[in-house]
Amino acid sequence: MSTDASRRRDVTVADVAKAAQVSKAQAARALGNYGAVSDDVRERVLAAAEELNYRPNELARSMNTGKSNTIGVVVGDIENPHFGLATRGITDTAKKSGFNVILVNTDEDTAAEVDAVKVLLDKRVDGLIIAPASSVDTGHLESVHKSGRPLVLLDRKAPGLDVETVAVEMEGISYESTTHLIQEGHRRIAFISTIRMDEPYFAGLPLDSSQIADRRDGMKRAFEEAGLPQPEDLVRLNAGGPESIKKITRELLQQPDPATAIIASDGLIGLSVVEAIQDLGLSIPDDVSFLMYDDFAWTRLTTPPLTVIAQPVYEMGVAAADALIRQIQGRKAPAAAPEFAATLVKRGSVGPAARH
Amino acid sequence: MSTDASRRRDVTVADVAKAAQVSKAQAARALGNYGAVSDDVRERVLAAAEELNYRPNELARSMNTGKSNTIGVVVGDIENPHFGLATRGITDTAKKSGFNVILVNTDEDTAAEVDAVKVLLDKRVDGLIIAPASSVDTGHLESVHKSGRPLVLLDRKAPGLDVETVAVEMEGISYESTTHLIQEGHRRIAFISTIRMDEPYFAGLPLDSSQIADRRDGMKRAFEEAGLPQPEDLVRLNAGGPESIKKITRELLQQPDPATAIIASDGLIGLSVVEAIQDLGLSIPDDVSFLMYDDFAWTRLTTPPLTVIAQPVYEMGVAAADALIRQIQGRKAPAAAPEFAATLVKRGSVGPAARH
DNA sequence: CTGAAAGCGCTAACAT
DNA sequence: ATGTTAGCGCTTTCAG
Numbered sequence: 001m002s003t004d005a006s007r008r009r010d011v012t013v014a015d016v017a018k019a020a021q022v023s024k025a026q027a028a029r030a031l032g033n034y035g036a037v038s039d040d041v042r043e044r045v046l047a048a049a050e051e052l053n054y055r056p057n058e059l060a061r062s063m064n065t066g067k068s069n070t071i072g073v074v075v076g077d078i079e080n081p082h083f084g085l086a087t088r089g090i091t092d093t094a095k096k097s098g099f100n101v102i103l104v105n106t107d108e109d110t111a112a113e114v115d116a117v118k119v120l121l122d123k124r125v126d127g128l129i130i131a132p133a134s135s136v137d138t139g140h141l142e143s144v145h146k147s148g149r150p151l152v153l154l155d156r157k158a159p160g161l162d163v164e165t166v167a168v169e170m171e172g173i174s175y176e177s178t179t180h181l182i183q184e185g186h187r188r189i190a191f192i193s194t195i196r197m198d199e200p201y202f203a204g205l206p207l208d209s210s211q212i213a214d215r216r217d218g219m220k221r222a223f224e225e226a227g228l229p230q231p232e233d234l235v236r237l238n239a240g241g242p243e244s245i246k247k248i249t250r251e252l253l254q255q256p257d258p259a260t261a262i263i264a265s266d267g268l269i270g271l272s273v274v275e276a277i278q279d280l281g282l283s284i285p286d287d288v289s290f291l292m293y294d295d296f297a298w299t300r301l302t303t304p305p306l307t308v309i310a311q312p313v314y315e316m317g318v319a320a321a322d323a324l325i326r327q328i329q330g331r332k333a334p335a336a337a338p339e340f341a342a343t344l345v346k347r348g349s350v351g352p353a354a355r356h
Numbered sequence: 357m358s359t360d361a362s363r364r365r366d367v368t369v370a371d372v373a374k375a376a377q378v379s380k381a382q383a384a385r386a387l388g389n390y391g392a393v394s395d396d397v398r399e400r401v402l403a404a405a406e407e408l409n410y411r412p413n414e415l416a417r418s419m420n421t422g423k424s425n426t427i428g429v430v431v432g433d434i435e436n437p438h439f440g441l442a443t444r445g446i447t448d449t450a451k452k453s454g455f456n457v458i459l460v461n462t463d464e465d466t467a468a469e470v471d472a473v474k475v476l477l478d479k480r481v482d483g484l485i486i487a488p489a490s491s492v493d494t495g496h497l498e499s500v501h502k503s504g505r506p507l508v509l510l511d512r513k514a515p516g517l518d519v520e521t522v523a524v525e526m527e528g529i530s531y532e533s534t535t536h537l538i539q540e541g542h543r544r545i546a547f548i549s550t551i552r553m554d555e556p557y558f559a560g561l562p563l564d565s566s567q568i569a570d571r572r573d574g575m576k577r578a579f580e581e582a583g584l585p586q587p588e589d590l591v592r593l594n595a596g597g598p599e600s601i602k603k604i605t606r607e608l609l610q611q612p613d614p615a616t617a618i619i620a621s622d623g624l625i626g627l628s629v630v631e632a633i634q635d636l637g638l639s640i641p642d643d644v645s646f647l648m649y650d651d652f653a654w655t656r657l658t659t660p661p662l663t664v665i666a667q668p669v670y671e672m673g674v675a676a677a678d679a680l681i682r683q684i685q686g687r688k689a690p691a692a693a694p695e696f697a698a699t700l701v702k703r704g705s706v707g708p709a710a711r712h
Numbered sequence: 713c714t715g716a717a718a719g720c721g722c723t724a725a726c727a728t
Numbered sequence: 729a730t731g732t733t734a735g736c737g738c739t740t741t742c743a744g
Contacts, residue, residue, distance in 0.1 A: 012737055023715045028738065035740085036713055058478040059424065060737035063415050063720050070458070070479075078447070084440040091434070091461050100475065102426070103459045105447050119456065122414040123426075242653075271653045278657070297598075297627045298654035301634070368721055379731045384722065391724090392729055416721035419736050718741075727732075 011052045019048035031056065062124060070100045071324060072120035074130040075154075076108035080268055082294050082313055083131070086154065089317020090129060097325050099126070108133045108196065114140045121149065127324045131155040135210035150327035154320045157210040164333065166320040166340065168311050170211055173342040174218025177263065177291055177309055180344060182226050185353035186261040186289060190234035190252045191219065192245065192273060193265035201235040212237075212265065219263075234259050242272040249276035253288060260288060260353040267294035274302065285351030295345055304348025311342045367408045375404035387412065418480060426456045427680060428476035430486040431510075432464035436624055438650050438669055439487070442510065445673020446485060453681050455482070464489045464552065470496045477505065483680045487511040491566035506683035510676045513566040520689065522676040522696065524667050526567055529698040530574025533619065533647055533665055536700060538582050541709035542617040542645060546590035546608045547575065548601065548629060549621035557591040568593075568621065575619075590615050598628040605632035609644060616644060616709040623650035630658065641707030651701055660704025667698045 017027035022041050029035035030045035031054070037045075048054075062068040073090055075083045091101050102125060104116040110133045117140050120128060127150030132141060138158045144151050145163050153165040181189050195212050199205070207213040216235070223230045234252060239245045249272070252259045262277075264270035270292035277284060284290050284304060292299075295310035319338055326333070373383035378397050385391035386401035387410070393401075404410075418424040429446055431439045447457050458481060460472040466489045473496050476484060483506030488497060494514045500507050501519050509521040537545050551568050555561070563569040572591070579586045590608060595601045605628070608615045618633075620626035626648035633640060640646050640660060648655070651666035675694055682689070 010737090013739095014737080024738090025715055025717095025740085026713085028740095029714090032739075038713060041713080055474070055478055057419075057480065057737050059415050059419050059480050060720090061739075063413075063419060063722095063737080064739045066720085068415065077444075078434070079437075079440050079444040081435075081437055081440065084435050084437065087459075088433075088435040088461065091459065095461075100458055100460070100479065102456055103443075103447065104456070105444065105451075118411070122411055123456065124413065124415050271657065274657055275653075296654070297631075298652070298657070301627065301630050301654070302657045303659040366721090370721080380721095381723085381732075382730060384724095385730090388723075394729060397729080413721050416736090417723075419721080419738095420723040422736085714744080716741105716743085718739105720737105720739085723734100723736085725732100725734080728730080 010057065011054045012057070013054075015052055016045060016049045016054050019052060020044040032061070066124075067126055067328075068124045069098055070102055070123070070125050071321070071328075072102050072104065072116075072123075072125040072128045074104045074106060074113060074116045074120070074128065076106055076131055076133055078103065078105055080266065081296055082266060082311075085313040086131075086317035086320075089314040089319075090321045093318045093321035094325070099321075099325065106133055108194070110134050110137050117141070117144060126328045127151065129154050129320045129324055132158055134208045135159060135213070136206075136208050150324055152320045152324045152327070154316065155211065159210060164323050164327070164337070166316050166323065166338075167211070168316070168340045168342045170214035170342070171218040171221070173309055173344065174215040175222045176218075177344050178219045178222035179226070180346070181261045181263075181289060181291065181350060182222060182228065184261075184289065184350060187228060187353070188231050188234060188257065188259045188261070189219070190231070190236065190259035190262045191215070191265070192236045192239050192248060192252075192262065192269055194239045194269060195237050195265070197237045201232070201237050203230065203232040215265070231259075239265075239269055242275075245269055245272035246276035246279070249273045250280065253277070253280060253282065261350070262288060262290050264290070264292035267292060267296045267299075270294070270299075270306070274306070284349050287354055289351055289353070290349040293342075300347070302349075306349040307347045308345050309342050310345050312340055316340055366413065367410045368413070369410075371408055372401060372405045372410050375408060376400040388417070422480075423482055423684075424480045425454055426458055426479070426481050427677070427684075428458050428460065428472075428479075428481040428484045430460045430462060430469060430472045430476070430484065432462055432487055432489055434459065434461055436622065437652055438622060438667075441669040442487075442673035442676075445670040445675075446677045449674045449677035450681070455677075455681065462489055464550070466490050466493050473497070473500060482684045483507065485510050485676050485680055488514055490564045491515060491569070492562075492564050506680050508676045508680045508683070510672065511567070515566060520679050520683070520693070522672050522679065522694075523567070524672070524696045524698045526570035526698070527574040527577070529665055529700065530571040531578045532574075533700050534575045534578035535582070536702070537617045537619075537645065537647065537706060538578060538584065540617075540645065540706060543584060543709070544587050544590060544613065544615045544617070545575070546587070546592065546615035546618045547571070547621070548592045548595050548604060548608075548618065548625055550595050550625060551593050551621075553593045557588070557593050559586065559588040571621070587615075595621075595625055598631075601625055601628035602632035602635070605629045606636065609633070609636060609638065617706070618644060618646050620646070620648035623648060623652045623655075626650070626655075626662070630662070640705050643710055645707055645709070646705040649698075656703070658705075662705040663703045664701050665698050666701050668696055672696055 013028045017024045027045045030037045030042045106112040131154045135158045236248045293309045295308040299306040369384045373380045383401045386393045386398045462468040487510045491514045592604045649665045651664040655662040
């Protein structure tokens, strides 16, 4: 053993240079793989580095290069498999290009997001991928963008912001899904989302989330084209935890003019909705039809399997990372940005509306 | 607008100092909140900083302090909700103490893990939380530990390594679960895991993963105490993707002396096993009993709901982060390390063994 | 191709 | 309390 791992100070280029009997500059060049170095010197330096168990200090490196080879990812909830998958797409892609990922969870809270962006910027990440908690309250994103830091929005658009965005076209799929339900005879279609709003929903309420707004618009169009009245009284926001969701579900199903179909805004909500329906002793789709966003594997296991709106989440993570890295490397955007479409996967949870 | 966000160079302490008409050192002290600064100076500095839109360069800060306020987390697969939840526990806890998290995915590949550790160390993370891909091949972890960098193992132990570890006691719960199955009359109990091994399983094969080894041992003890022969021919490793798992399930169920009960090593496997069983047209638990590790919410939605082994995953993430941060801050370990126990949650997927 | 020296932005002695 | 002067470990002129 020629090395003593327990020594306090790390071994630096200076140490390696001395051991290899070259200047610090030459050692650094050989180690950092830049500049001009003779084979002889490179060999000696590398050997010395190996021997001394040298490891570069990436912080120091980042300080002068200005690049940290790190990207910041800000999402609302990694615990949600939707983001888990997207994150996987991002990290897989980042790794391929030699980037690391710092992950921050915001709990869908804009204040936390503002803070996260600050911290990440202070850490000098090379770029940011953000699933913005709000599509409206975007001052912090605006300033990131104006500062020239590469930024890509994931999953949700921010209409006022001219930033590259990777998201599914929601209005269309919402229209398609709603139309499907309408064709099955449903008129009382409920929509449940966790989106936090200060007031209960009413027709025309401006929504903080473009994603939800687009879905609402899609539903609206479907009803309009069918010449039917909007069941806007069945839109429920602020569906917090499982209990809250179950409560909402019960209300929707037991009120005077109840919902005959429920659309859940994501898989986490869907889970609780289905549970509540089962608890009520109701049958899907005989008593109530069910449809949800996100195609998780378990949706094939329920009885009946669930009709869902599948989104290419992993691919979107990949695309977001690709786009960001392209920006970081200063390459121009390809002529056509890839489009991401959701698909309505009809399984068994949607059936004809029950007769009243 | 007195600031020009598009200026190339960031504003530094020097700029702030000049604007506030104090020395760089005083400005730095006021900004960094250390040392002694008069109220007057602090005020002027903070005002100038605000005015100039100053943001500290954490990289530079980290360079002299030696602390990056960042921890590295290395897991096999964030896409797996098990790790998603654990990661949430880690990030939540880290944030509370002002730490950020760099997340690396290894695909359960030791080589990738070795690499990840290197990168993270080069980035000067203050500590590491690792769910080791192998409990045997741990040279890289050993050297991290010997170098004095705080390190906490999550989810899996490494017997040869004297490192703080947050994991569930697996032998016991495996024994308990197996016994439950035995009492229901099962003798042919299969166990399916994704663990990668070069050879197919045979009795006594040393397992690379302590977690799996412990589960195997628990099953073994259950059979021994019941005075029954071990169905070791029903242990299946290398269950890669969904298709591979389904194939294995079919084999297990259709071979001459088939399994009457199947234990899935995690929720991802469980999913495919249940799907395969349904595809075969078999009924749970009438034709085959099923039990799996991880209590995901969807396991309550299947018909019948699944009997599972619940693990306090989020809490373990929290505990791992707490322990690591404690190490980083140089505080001693509490007298008693918290114990984490899994629980057998009996729902409907285990029933009496079918008569042959 | 090589080396000396000057920073990167900040903190940490050391004086005053 | 404040300022001066060194660094942290690395990259980057700039000479040779």
